[in-house]
Amino acid sequence: MNTQEKAKQLIEHYCNHYGVAPEKLRRRNKYQPSRVVLSEDGYVNTSAMRMALGYFIYMHFPMRVIEVAKIVGYTDHSPLSSQRKTVQHYIKTQDPYFYPYYQKLLEIAELMGVNTEYKRLTQNYSTFVRCETNEEFAEQIKYYENA
Numbered sequence: 001m002n003t004q005e006k007a008k009q010l011i012e013h014y015c016n017h018y019g020v021a022p023e024k025l026r027r028r029n030k031y032q033p034s035r036v037v038l039s040e041d042g043y044v045n046t047s048a049m050r051m052a053l054g055y056f057i058y059m060h061f062p063m064r065v066i067e068v069a070k071i072v073g074y075t076d077h078s079p080l081s082s083q084r085k086t087v088q089h090y091i092k093t094q095d096p097y098f099y100p101y102y103q104k105l106l107e108i109a110e111l112m113g114v115n116t117e118y119k120r121l122t123q124n125y126s127t128f129v130r131c132e133t134n135e136e137f138a139e140q141i142k143y144y145e146n147a
Contacts (some may be wrong), residue, residue, distance in 0.1 A: 002061040002115055007073060011053060013108050016074065018044045025050050025073035045101070046073075054080050055087040056109065059120050066116045 015022045025046050054072045056066065058080055065077040074080065090098040109116065 004063055007057050007061050010109060014105055020044055048098050049100045051083060051087055054107045056105055060116050
């Protein structure tokens with residue numbers, strides 16, 4: 001089973017591949033984030049690295065959202081929650097800017113033996129269904145037309 005320690009090791013290996021210290025993933029200032037850093041091979045987009053790591057760890061590791069956010073470099077859980085659909089779209093369409101970062105992350109995770117057999121089930125919406133099994137309750141409901 002994937003553990004928090006394995007997630008930290010994955011982050012270290014992933015950052016070492018790009019020649020970026022894991023501390024560089026953290027945002028210095030929320031108004032002027034450090035999105036691109038200079039590495040040995042050129043410029044590396046740390047925000048794309050954070051997005052890839054956050055999504056992958058959230059989907060395949062049994063950790064809370066706030067725990068994932070803290071080890072990846074976010075200040076709170078809101079970017080993980082709000083960017084999930086965006087990252088899924090980038091992966092589905094193989095976005096040329098984001099997808100190479102995610103592809104490399106998948107390769108490193110496979111080499112490390114990270115179990116990707118299980119995936120977190122996320123439900124973005126649920127249908128609203130009227131339940132009138134309790135007749136007494138159903139009689140007291142006021143139905144409004146054109147409301």
